[in-house]
Amino acid sequence: MNKLSGWDDTIVALATAPGIGAIGVIRLSGEKSFSIINTLFPSKNLLQQPSHTLHVGFLKEEETILDEVVVSIYKGPKSYTGEDVVEISCHGSPFVQQQIINACIKSGARLAKAGEFTQRAFLNGKLDLAQA
Secondary structure, eight states, X not given: OOOOTTOOSOEEEEOSOSSSOSEEEXXXXXXXXXXXXXXXXXXXXXXXXOSSEEEEEEEXXXXXXXXXXXXXXXXXXSSSSSSXXXXXXXXXXXXXXXXXHHHHHHTTOEEOOTTHHHHHHHHTTSSOTTTO
16 A cells, blocks of 8 residues: 555544544544554553454553543554554543543644545545545
8 A cells, every 4th residue: 555645644533423422432543543542551552462452441641541441453554544543432521532632632643634534545545436
C-alpha cells in the first residue's frame, strides 16, 4: 500500500454518534497511534501486543485517571484505514470523551476532518468508490 504524501500525521475523532450514551468509541489512525495509546495506557506495552486484540485498563494523562476503557488495536495494513488504528471504548459521557480526545491531541494526534478515516481507507485501497 502506498500512502499519499502528507499522511505522516495521526488523526483522532469520536467514531460514535455524539451525545450521551452508554459507550463512546474514539478512533486513532496513523503512524503514531500506538505510541500515543502507549503513553496514555501505561499498564501494558501495547506496541508488543498482537493485532486485533482487546485490552482493559485505565487511561491516564500523567497521573490523572481519565476513564476505565477497552482498547482495541489493529496493525496496518489489516485495519479499516490500512494504517495502524486504535479504538478506545470509553464511557459515553461527552465530558469524558472530550478529555480523552484532548489527551490524544496533546500526545501528538490532530482532530480528524469529517470523513477523513474513510478517505484514508479509500486512498489506501481498503474501500472502492461504491463502498466509500
